[in-house]
Amino acid sequence: VKKIAVLTSGGDSQGMNAAVRAVVRSALYFGLEVCGVQRGYQGLLNEDIFPMDLRSVGDIIQRGGTVLQSARCKEFMTLEGQQKGADILRKHGIDGLVVIGGDGSYQGANKLSKLGIKTMALPGTIDNDISYTDTTIGFDTAVGIVVDAVNKLRDTMSSHERVSIVEVMGRHCGDIALHSGLASGAETILVPEVSYDLKEVADRMHHNFACGKRHSIVIVAEGAGRGEDIAEQLHIHYPNLEPRVTVLGHIQRGGTPTPRDRNLASRLGDFAVRKLIEGESDKACGVIKGEIVLTDIDKVVNSKKEFDHETYELALRLSQ
Numbered sequence: 570v571k572k573i574a575v576l577t578s579g580g581d582s583q584g585m586n587a588a589v590r591a592v593v594r595s596a597l598y599f600g601l602e603v604c605g606v607q608r609g610y611q612g613l614l615n616e617d618i619f620p621m622d623l624r625s626v627g628d629i630i631q632r633g634g635t636v637l638q639s640a641r642c643k644e645f646m647t648l649e650g651q652q653k654g655a656d657i658l659r660k661h662g663i664d665g666l667v668v669i670g671g672d673g674s675y676q677g678a679n680k681l682s683k684l685g686i687k688t689m690a691l692p693g694t695i696d697n698d699i700s701y702t703d704t705t706i707g708f709d710t711a712v713g714i715v716v717d718a719v720n721k722l723r724d725t726m727s728s729h730e731r732v733s734i735v736e737v738m739g740r741h742c743g744d745i746a747l748h749s750g751l752a753s754g755a756e757t758i759l760v761p762e763v764s765y766d767l768k769e770v771a772d773r774m775h776h777n778f779a780c781g782k783r784h785s786i787v788i789v790a791e792g793a794g795r796g797e798d799i800a801e802q803l804h805i806h807y808p809n810l811e812p813r814v815t816v817l818g819h820i821q822r823g824g825t826p827t828p829r830d831r832n833l834a835s836r837l838g839d840f841a842v843r844k845l846i847e848g849e850s851d852k853a854c855g856v857i858k859g860e861i862v863l864t865d866i867d868k869v870v871n872s873k874k875e876f877d878h879e880t881y882e883l884a885l886r887l888s889q
């Protein structure tokens with residue numbers, strides 16, 4: 570490859586900028602030309618493509634969001650849209666593309682590779698729902714934000730309310746709930762991967778209060794239920810339980826990325842460029858047990874991320 574492009578797609582995540590910076594600077598270091606595509610696949614179809622130099626990615630490593638902006642694009646889901654995208658890239662002399670995004674963005678990269686564009690996909694999503702990588706870019710920052718919020722809630726809970734329900738992101742993957750729950754000492758963690766019985770949750774809460782516990786934190790992934798519904802059910806089982814609900818929403822996707830996310834993004838961005846130079850294509854870059862690894866995109870998008878039941882059990886054991 571001689572000229573590559575980089576785009577961010579799907580929901581933004583903290584560390585996407587660090588990944589863009591790494592792609593641009595590594596590409597230039599190795600003598601490639603590099604372009605940015607504004608607004609994901611939509612920007613590609615709009616031909617919103619511009620050259621990037623060393624200075625264009627200055628002062629962004631510490632910023633949340635993505636300077637390239639992101640979008641969701643229906644037209645790109647069609648073969649005609651994908652063909653148009655591949656033709657536009659070729660017209661600009663671009664033969665390699667780095668896509669930073671989630672599962673859907675990976676599928677788009679997979680389709681482009683079948684049309685002759687060399688592609689690399691990087692896991693840019695807070696949800697940690699991508700297979701063949703232990704962690705995604707933004708996950709560590711999002712977990713930190715939830716833990717910070719729970720710390721604050723604990724202060725006011727001890728003074729007033731005794732049950733606090735925190736609804737966090739994760740439609741299909743409970744990793745944010747699990748890891749923030751373990752780190753913040755939540756008593757209950759509800760995730761889409763594990764079925765639960767709210768009567769049992771209420772009984773345990775009631776019992777723990779009777780044994781002297783002063784407060785109780787429930788962390789629920791959005792895919793496991795709405796915080797408000799859970800509060801209502803707990804109150805029905807034990808009318809003296811009056812849980813307060815906090816929905817963290819997009820706050821989890823903002824803010825400055827942690828050093829861990831920045832470094833992951835930097836390593837993956839550089840790796841993707843080097844693999845494109847080696848002639849690899851249609852691959853996802855990830856990190857497994859500290860090692861940066863390359864996996865076929867097909868394999869990644871066709872497998873569901875395994876839930877870490879061991880850590881879930883640990884969180885339960887420690888939450889008594």
Ligand code: ATP
Pocket residue numbers: 578579580581610611640641642643645646647670671672673674675676677678680694696
């Ligand atoms: P998040 O995890 O934040 O939802 P995502 O990358 O999964 O991120 P999606 O909206 O699913 O977000 O996908 C982003 C874009 O990728 C879509 O708007 C669409 O343009 C493209 N895309 C998604 N699925 C496909 C597909 N099957 N084929 C081609 N392109 C796709």
